[in-house]
Amino acid sequence: MSVEVVLPGVLADLTGGAKHLHVDGGGTLGALLDAVAAEHPRLDRRIRDEAGALRRFVNVYVDGDDVRFTGGLDAAVPDGAVVQVLPSVAGG
Template structure:
């Protein structure tokens, strides 16, 4: 399945400055692995040392928060839009 991944500014150094890239995968874990094959280092910024999504990184598939849709097992249908959004803290 081919999906479009929106890359936040802080991670664009891994994509050569591109704000959006395509990736392949039927589930989120496959998409992240494909991203890392094509843009080495990006997975380490999205996943923690145990291979889980980092606590302060939010990922959405077509506006659905993956934390409530199966996490790394969330389905990524063909043509889906995936957004990687670093959490913002402060007050």
């Protein structure tokens, strides 16, 4: 199973500049993030908190669907999916 993880520049800094990660593994978002964490632990700490839950200021989409409404870490991530990770932006 191969999944593409798309990151904005602010998070790509934690992957050596890569904005697109091709990750083998998944099935669920949690399993996919475990695979990402094995290669990029600093990125994982920006996406998940100490308990392993998604941080509330990070939005994650699987093929355009917000995982907050499709199961969170249990959201299905099919083969060939595109997972987009976007930190919330605040201020003005």
